[in-house]
Amino acid sequence: MTLPTCLTIAAFALAGSTAFAQTDEFPRCLADLKPAALAAGVRSDTFERHTQGLVADLTVIDKLNFQPEFQTPIWDYLAGLVDVERVEQGRALLAQHADVLAQVQQRYGVDPATVVAVWGVESNFGQSFGQYPLVQALGTLSCIGRRQGYFRGELFAALRILQAGHIAPERLVGSWAGAFGHTQFMPSTFERLAVDFDGDGRRDLMDSVPDALASTAHFLAKAGWQGDRAWGWEVQLPAGFSAAGQGRKNRQPLSAWATAGLRLADGSPLPAGAEPAGLMTLAGTAGPAFLVTRNFDALYSYNAAESYGLAIAHLSDRLRGGRPFSTPWPTDDAGLSRAERREVQALLSARGHGIGEIDGVLGDRSKAAVRAEQARLGHEVNGRAGQRLLQALRAEAVPAAPAASEPVTPSSSSDPARPS
Numbered sequence: 470m471t472l473p474t475c476l477t478i479a480a481f482a483l484a485g486s487t488a489f490a491q492t493d494e495f496p497r498c499l500a501d502l503k504p505a506a507l508a509a510g511v512r513s514d515t516f517e518r519h520t521q522g523l524v525a526d527l528t529v530i531d532k533l534n535f536q537p538e539f540q541t542p543i544w545d546y547l548a549g550l551v552d553v554e555r556v557e558q559g560r561a562l563l564a565q566h567a568d569v570l571a572q573v574q575q576r577y578g579v580d581p582a583t584v585v586a587v588w589g590v591e592s593n594f595g596q597s598f599g600q601y602p603l604v605q606a607l608g609t610l611s612c613i614g615r616r617q618g619y620f621r622g623e624l625f626a627a628l629r630i631l632q633a634g635h636i637a638p639e640r641l642v643g644s645w646a647g648a649f650g651h652t653q654f655m656p657s658t659f660e661r662l663a664v665d666f667d668g669d670g671r672r673d674l675m676d677s678v679p680d681a682l683a684s685t686a687h688f689l690a691k692a693g694w695q696g697d698r699a700w701g702w703e704v705q706l707p708a709g710f711s712a713a714g715q716g717r718k719n720r721q722p723l724s725a726w727a728t729a730g731l732r733l734a735d736g737s738p739l740p741a742g743a744e745p746a747g748l749m750t751l752a753g754t755a756g757p758a759f760l761v762t763r764n765f766d767a768l769y770s771y772n773a774a775e776s777y778g779l780a781i782a783h784l785s786d787r788l789r790g791g792r793p794f795s796t797p798w799p800t801d802d803a804g805l806s807r808a809e810r811r812e813v814q815a816l817l818s819a820r821g822h823g824i825g826e827i828d829g830v831l832g833d834r835s836k837a838a839v840r841a842e843q844a845r846l847g848h849e850v851n852g853r854a855g856q857r858l859l860q861a862l863r864a865e866a867v868p869a870a871p872a873a874s875e876p877v878t879p880s881s882s883s884d885p886a887r888p889s
């Protein structure tokens with residue numbers, strides 16, 4: 470739906486988005502959205518109650534427009550998402566919620582380890598929901614910036630969720646882009662796939678673990694997950710193997726892969742009679758290689774990234790007792806677990822760098838401190854903390870704590886919202 474007023478505002482916002490927040494342009498844009506909201510099933514009183522007096526939050530536009538200076542290497546991404554802490558916590562939760570997970574598996578055909586792995590990657594098992602009030606974030610994104618049409622649909626869905634009473638208005642908070650709850654569903658995904666598994670009449674992905682676990686399994690089942698099929702396997706490639714033309718979707722029978730010389734990571738033969746699988750490498754053939762089935766596509770569909778799918782797949786294997794990848798990533802400076810990131814932050818702090826809260830999230834202030842230490846140590850100065858920096862800092866005699874430590878303020882990086 471075209472709303473010319475809002476498009477004009479978008480151009481205005483680019484010229485001076487700070488001014489936007491202080492004018493009546495935003496309330497006018499919201500008011501202009503009302504007819505479309507009503508046509509989309511939002512009642513007039515619902516719309517008024519939740520948009521009255523709403524102020525644009527321009528930090529979400531900053532997030533929308535953020536361009537990382539360099540892409541996070543896959544080994545950093547996975548080292549933080551699949552670490553010992555998350556594996557141990559996930560195993561404890563598997564035991565704690567065993568009954569519900571068994572019922573979920575019976576109804577949707579998705580095994581407990583896979584469901585809990587999604588939970589762990591999406592919201593750190595319900596500990597990182599994001600802090601953006603959803604109607605405010607989606608309202609802002611509906612009036613300023615790129616993809617306004619998409620975000621309007623999500624805004625209307627969020628208002629319908631509130632209208633139906635599934636979640637209390639003050640509890641509807643999430644990522645800057647509108648994903649919320651244990652499963653980090655977008656509002657439209659909630660409407661399609663969230664389920665009331667605890668039977669209290671509400672689909673509550675904020676405060677009901679049974680609803681959240683069942684909704685995750687429902688999502689995967691609808692995405693094609695089949696319970697009698699593995700997501701895939703780490704494999705060994707034969708020497709000199711060329712992966713040219715291969716990919717996740719280029720599936721062949723495992724017998725063909727066996728003929729080509731591929732074996733499981735431990736050197737044993739590929740399973741017989743399994744589903745066709747495609748070859749996936751995320752850092753070339755020198756790094757870990759995987760044969761992945763259609764079940765991997767179901768994981769992929771949750772966030773449309775192979776790295777993301779691999780994080781869930783690998784975490785699920787680790788929850789089942791599996792080992793880290795057999796083939797190391799092709800780097801001489803491997804990534805850090807969250808515990809190691811906190812250690813780096815503590816070591817930086819002990820050297821007088823004001824890095825804010827020691828939270829394992831290496832944000833702008835931590836990166837600036839990393840750069841300073843890299844320069845001092847004669848390392849490549851790139852702001853990335855890996856094993857090389859950690860080992861170097863550990864090896865030094867710990868300097869005395871600064872006499873007057875800098876005031877500790879929340880790091881600008883401590884925002885737990887997911888980037889999408």
Ligand code: CA
Nearest residue numbers: 665667669671
């Ligand atoms: Ca419920």
